[in-house]
Amino acid sequence: MYELLVDLGGWLTGPEQWSGSDGIGVRLLEHLQYSALATVVAAAIALPIGLLIGHTGRGAFLAINLSSFGRALPTVGLVVLVFLASGLSMTPVYVALVALAVPAIVTNTYAGMAAVDRDVKDAARGQGMRWHQVLFQVELPLALPLIMTGLRLALIQVVATATIAAYVSFGGLGRYVFDGLAQRDLVQVLGGAVLVAVLAVALDLLLAGAQRLLFRHRAPATA
Amino acid sequence: MTIDWTWIADHSADLTALSLSHLQAALSAVLFGLLISLPLAVVAHRVRALRGLLLGLSNVLFTIPSIAVFVLLLPVSGLTRTTTVIGLTVYTLVVLLRNTVEGLDSVPVKTKEAATAMGTRPLRVLLTVELPLALPVIMAGVRIATVMAISLVSVATYIGDGGLGQLFTDGFQRNYPTPVITGVALTLLLALIADALLVALQHVLTPWTRKRA
Numbered sequence: 001m002y003e004l005l006v007d008l009g010g011w012l013t014g015p016e017q018w019s020g021s022d023g024i025g026v027r028l029l030e031h032l033q034y035s036a037l038a039t040v041v042a043a044a045i046a047l048p049i050g051l052l053i054g055h056t057g058r059g060a061f062l063a064i065n066l067s068s069f070g071r072a073l074p075t076v077g078l079v080v081l082v083f084l085a086s087g088l089s090m091t092p093v094y095v096a097l098v099a100l101a102v103p104a105i106v107t108n109t110y111a112g113m114a115a116v117d118r119d120v121k122d123a124a125r126g127q128g129m130r131w132h133q134v135l136f137q138v139e140l141p142l143a144l145p146l147i148m149t150g151l152r153l154a155l156i157q158v159v160a161t162a163t164i165a166a167y168v169s170f171g172g173l174g175r176y177v178f179d180g181l182a183q184r185d186l187v188q189v190l191g192g193a194v195l196v197a198v199l200a201v202a203l204d205l206l207l208a209g210a211q212r213l214l215f216r217h218r219a220p221a222t223a
Numbered sequence: 224m225t226i227d228w229t230w231i232a233d234h235s236a237d238l239t240a241l242s243l244s245h246l247q248a249a250l251s252a253v254l255f256g257l258l259i260s261l262p263l264a265v266v267a268h269r270v271r272a273l274r275g276l277l278l279g280l281s282n283v284l285f286t287i288p289s290i291a292v293f294v295l296l297l298p299v300s301g302l303t304r305t306t307t308v309i310g311l312t313v314y315t316l317v318v319l320l321r322n323t324v325e326g327l328d329s330v331p332v333k334t335k336e337a338a339t340a341m342g343t344r345p346l347r348v349l350l351t352v353e354l355p356l357a358l359p360v361i362m363a364g365v366r367i368a369t370v371m372a373i374s375l376v377s378v379a380t381y382i383g384d385g386g387l388g389q390l391f392t393d394g395f396q397r398n399y400p401t402p403v404i405t406g407v408a409l410t411l412l413l414a415l416i417a418d419a420l421l422v423a424l425q426h427v428l429t430p431w432t433r434k435r436a
Contacts (some may be wrong), residue, residue: 076391156285160286179232
């Protein structure tokens with residue numbers, strides 16, 4: 001075990017791992033690119049759905065069951081299926097990652113919107129606010145902390161799962177995991193896994209920091 | 224992409240065996256996850272200082288790619304079912320621990336004080352007051368963990384296990400969609416059935432929550 005850790009340290013700090021077109025720097029950027037694009041696309045799909053369901057109160061049952069369905073979808077199966085249907089491209093990976101992220105964002109957005117006090121919404125309407133004003137100026141700001149939680153959760157899952165891009169011959173940090181697996185090189189697999197975990201935790205902390213900075217003027221939530 | 228129904232009919236015995244093996248791996252993981260997270264959650268609920276540490280640690284475990292967890296366990300437990308179950312258990316922990324802590328947090332302090340004032344001992348308060356009242360939130364966690372574990376079993380196909388996941392590698396290597404579609408459909412079906420059974424179980428276990436319904 002100790003020897004393995006020493007080897008891992010050597011692998012992570014070795015200059016030859018960091019340079020070149022298949023170095024850690026390049027793989028890290030690829031991994032970031034896959035994760036960011038998938039999360040942005042997922043947010044573009046999931047946020048309007050969550051906001052609409054939360055605002056109208058309609059379709060909540062369907063949305064919650066649909067996201068439980070999405071959670072049950074096996075990512076490996078989805079990647080292989082889309083791969084067989086569409087051929088060699090990044091499409092299977094993006095489809096699988098977006099399918100993974102959408103449920104987390106929808107459920108948390110809906111939960112945030114549902115938690116907004118009825119009286120507050122009634123008061124806003126009573127003041128003559130139109131529906132879009134109530135949605136964007138009252139409900140959305142109040143639901144924002146939970147919406148951010150959903151986005152962070154989705155991002156962590158996407159970063160961890162983007163490893164699968166390497167399974168269908170693309171890059172990212174999963175390269176080390178799958179190459180190491182093929183070469184029976186445990187240190188390389190371990191190195192790849194550590195890098196993915198560090199990236200996910202770092203991104204999560206970054207978003208948490210941004211969230212704190214954005215809402216520092218606000219009194220702590222009493223929920 | 225067409226489905227070859229005769230393949231499914233010819234392999235119905237294999238498909239049943241794979242489904243059962245798939246379910247067994249997922250359910251064992253949730254069971255072990257519960258056995259580990261229940262005592263940890265009680266500690267995290269009581270000792271504020273350990274709470275952040277335990278929840279943070281389980282969050283970090285969650286970020287390690289599942290394929291890497293399975294591979295890392297190979298020196299310990301080899302190409303066995305044990306590796307699959309340990310790996311899956313790690314993933315159920317984050318959901319189970321968080322929900323159990325939240326469930327215990329949701330029990331009103333006054334209820335616990337009333338039980339103590341009636342002379343109930345701390346362990347009995349935990350077992351007969353706190354845990355039952357926390358059950359709806361804990362069960363919500365069990366449902367999420369079960370569905371997640373069922374969907375994750377297939378990742379273990381890379382270490383030669385994986386239940387229905389073996390259909391994915393099979394279809395991928397032979398460029399043959401039928402096993403893949405069948406595998407995805409059966410995984411969803413298993414998740415659906417398991418979730419419905421857990422809802423029924425919760426209904427039976429918490430009769431007081433359905434009085435108003």
